[in-house]
Amino acid sequence: xxxxxxxxxxxxxxxxxxxxxxxxxxxxxxxxxxxxxxxxxxxxxxxxxxxxxxxxxxxxxxxxxxxxxxxxxxxxxxxxxxxxxxxxxxxxxxxxxxxxxxxxxxxxxxxxxxxxxxxxxxxxxxxxxxxxxxxxxxxxxxxxxxxxxxxxxxxxxxxxxxxxxxxxxxxxxxxxxxxxxxxxxxxxxxxxxxxxxxxxxxxxxxxxxxxxxxxxxxxxxxxxxxxxxxxxxxxxxxxxxxxxxxxxxxxxxxxxxxxxx
Numbered sequence: 149x150x151x152x153x154x155x156x157x158x159x160x161x162x163x164x165x166x167x168x169x170x171x172x173x174x175x176x177x178x179x180x181x182x183x184x185x186x187x188x189x190x191x192x193x194x195x196x197x198x199x200x201x202x203x204x205x206x207x208x209x210x211x212x213x214x215x216x217x218x219x220x221x222x223x224x225x226x227x228x229x230x231x232x233x234x235x236x237x238x239x240x241x242x243x244x245x246x247x248x249x250x251x252x253x254x255x256x257x258x259x260x261x262x263x264x265x266x267x268x269x270x271x272x273x274x275x276x277x278x279x280x281x282x283x284x285x286x287x288x289x290x291x292x293x294x295x296x297x298x299x300x301x302x303x304x305x306x307x308x309x310x311x312x313x314x315x316x317x318x319x320x321x322x323x324x325x326x327x328x329x330x331x332x333x334x335x336x337x338x339x340x341x342x343x344x345x346x347x348x349x350x351x352x353x354x355x356x357x358x359x360x361x362x363x364x365x366x367x368x369x370x371x372x373x374x375x376x377x378x379x380x381x382x383x384x385x386x387x388x389x390x391x392x393x394x395x396x397x398x399x400x401x402x403x404x405x406x407x408x409x
Contacts, residue, residue, distance in 0.1 A: 172390065179387055180380045187384045195362050196370035197388065203278065203366060204346040207285035211293045211342050214286075216335065219297035220323070241291045248287055249355025256283065256356075280357035281364050285346035292345050293338035300334020301327070344396045348389060 180187065187193060222234050240248055256263040256274045267273050274280045308330065312322045328335070350368040357364040359373065367385050374382040 175383065175386055175390065179383050183380070184384060184387075187381060188388075190381070192361065192370065193381065193385060196365055196367045196385065199278070199281075199362070199364075200347055200366040200368075203281045203285055204343050207282045207289060207346040208293075208339055208343040210282065210286045211290040211346075212335070212339060215290050215293040215338075215342075216297055219294045220301060220327070222294070223298045223301035237294050238291050240288050245288055245349065245351025245353075246355050249284060249352035252284060252287060252352065252356045256280075275356055276358040276360065276364060278357075278363055281353055281366060284352040284356045285349045288349050288352050289342040289345040293335075293342040296334050296338025296341065297331060300331035300338075303334075304330040340396055340399065344393065347392060 218237065222230065222237070243251075253260060253275060255261050256266070258264060258267055258273050258275065263274060274283055304327070309322050309326050312326045313319075317325070347366075348368055349366070350372065353364070353366060354369055354372075359365050359369045365373070367389055371382045371385045371389070374385065
């Protein structure tokens, strides 16, 4: 039998809920619903949406290729400095995105530690390009994938992997045929969160890649620009991002509830 909730907890809880929900409600109330289809079909909106979807998807693919092995290394091996490495991997979670963009410029910019070498060898420069958007998004989004996959690896039953190894399977075969299927839900959840974070990235993108329509102007950057000149367009773009966020939260709800239970 549940005990009665004290008012000392109810009042701040209601205020906290209102603090989080009212801004979203305001966005829905002020949305130009009558002209929404026309605004969603405007060229600049479609271009920003297309670029956001493409760059976020490519950034997620990069994070999968690099992040899954990194998560396995953190979860299944023991080496000096592992705790420090885990801390460094999660730094982008708490680092202000603008600072992340500055750090990327110092390393991958034309005069950066790696960027100047890259430009001298290939003539290619990452900043202020679509590839630069992908790099910025992957930088801020990869920790979400690594944390999710590492947690799934730690929770997986290693006896299946040990049984496969005793039957003669190579380490790579065990990883591909046993480990990955075991942690597939964690990889999927991490990839979805990674994609959502990449889709909503603003600070690192505008600092490292700029805000050029058709090339680096993703939806968050288009919202920022439209807010100064055409507020209704900014609301429409914000609604698209809000709808994506809600869809992702609903899709992952069962996994989070199951993990909490």
